[in-house]
Amino acid sequence: MIKVEGLYKQLGGQQVLENISFNVARGEILAVLGLSGAGKTVLLKHLIGLIRPDRGEVIINGVDIGSLSEEKLLKVRHDMGYLFQEGALYDFMDIYDNVAFPLREHTRLSKVEVAARVREVLKLVDLQGVESKIPGELSGGMKKRVGLARAIVLGAKVLLCDEPTSGLDPIRSRDISDLICHVSRQIGSTTVMTSHDVGNALRIATRLLIINECRIAAEGTARQLKESKEPFVQEFLQAATS
Ligand SMILES: Nc1ncnc2c1ncn2[C@@H]1O[C@H](COP(=O)(O)OP(=O)(O)O)[C@@H](O)[C@H]1O
Ligand SMILES: [Mg+2]
Known part of the structure; x- marks a missing residue:
């Protein structure tokens, strides 16, 4: 590979x-x-x-x-998915938008499909109920999880x-x-x-x-x-x- x-x-x-x-x-x-x-x-x-x-x-x-x-x-x-050491999350976007970002940039999925995929990967990294928070409100471990969710959202x-x-x-x-x-x-x-x-x-x-x-x-x-x-x-x- x-x-x-x-x-x-x-x-x-x-x-x-x-x-x-x-x-x-x-x-x-x-x-x-x-x-x-x-x-x-x-x-x-x-x-x-x-x-x-x-x-x-x-x-x-x-x-x-x-x-x-x-x-x-x-x-x-x-x-390919890349989890950056510093996380590289967008501080001004909430968690939902951070994870949805690659889908909006690189796919033509509908709003409903994007929502379903974001929910799916957040569940996979064991993070739920944080969609509307911004990165600054999360702990270091949670930020890593969000970074991981975003790294795999396109199917790495x-x-x-x-x-x-x-x-x-x-x-x-x-x-x-x-x-x-x-x-x-x-x-x-x-x-x-x-x-x-x-x-x-x-x-x-x-x-x-x-x-x-x-x-x-x-x-x-x-x-x-x-x-x-x-x-x-x-x-x-x-x-x-x-
Ligand atoms: N863009 C760069 N320009 C010049 N030197 C760099 C650059 N990126 C990394 N280096 C140097 O390359 C070496 C290896 O860096 P790095 O891969 O970040 O180490 P680490 O094993 O800690 O991840 C270091 O000496 C670093 O200073
Ligand atoms: Mg390093």
């Missing part, structure tokens, strides 16, 4: 990603781990064409999006989540992680999330990769990583989960 091959990227005169290659099979949840500033967000943005590679390929469902025109890219993005075949637990307390971090797992299964998405929340990532991801010094330092299932003999992997997992 997703294939990254030999990806290199420099930003602000420094190398951020170097020879990154990996695959994500349909229905998987891949977690991208790494220290702060390791390049997790930059990598995630490549997967939706917000950043283009200097070298290498990013193939989504058979299409190399690295060199696609903006117009064609928009089509590919139609099937590929779901990308940037630090879905950042800024949340441990209980809400666990809840939103479980929710991402649940929603991914419900909608059948192929999901990539970045995280510094190693405990939750190990719990819900089908596979993980750790980026360090621009490269993939380790890749595997939670079990494979825990059993890894690589000193960096052990140090990383221990520091992050202790």
Whole structure:
């Protein structure tokens, strides 16, 4: 479903990603781990064409999006949902309008159909009765849920989540992680999330990769990583989960 091959990227005169290659099979949840500033967000943005590679390929469902025109890219993005770290909700719109926004922009659904779809995704993320509130009236965890609802409202075949637990307390971090797992299964998405929340990532991801010094330092299932003999992997997992 997703294939990254030999990806290199420099930003602000420094190398951020170097020879990154990996695959994500349909229905998987891949977690991208790494220290702060390791390049997790930059990598995630490549997967939706917000950043283009200097070298290498990013193939989504058979299409190399690295060199696609903006117009064609928009089509590919139609099937992708992106949950931004900061939420990126429109502060001046109520929750209903925030979630309905992609439907109004990209589909010709009637008012009634939009309403039904908004209700459906808000139910999926376990949020009801907040339609008329504005983002400022919601807690951090609820805002993440709204962001997730908006990310999947067009039916995301590929779901990308940037630090879905950042800024949340441990209980809400666990809840939103479980929710991402649940929603991914419900909608059948192929999901990539970045995280510094190693405990939750190990719990819900089908596979993980750790980026360090621009490269993939380790890749595997939670079990494979825990059993890894690589000193960096052990140090990383221990520091992050202790
Ligand atoms: N638009 C940009 N211009 C210059 N440097 C950037 C830009 N975006 C990210 N970087 C740099 O790339 C590196 C990786 O950033 P990022 O992917 O945000 O890290 P993280 O792993 O914390 O998500 C950092 O050193 C950051 O300063
Ligand atoms: Mg980041």
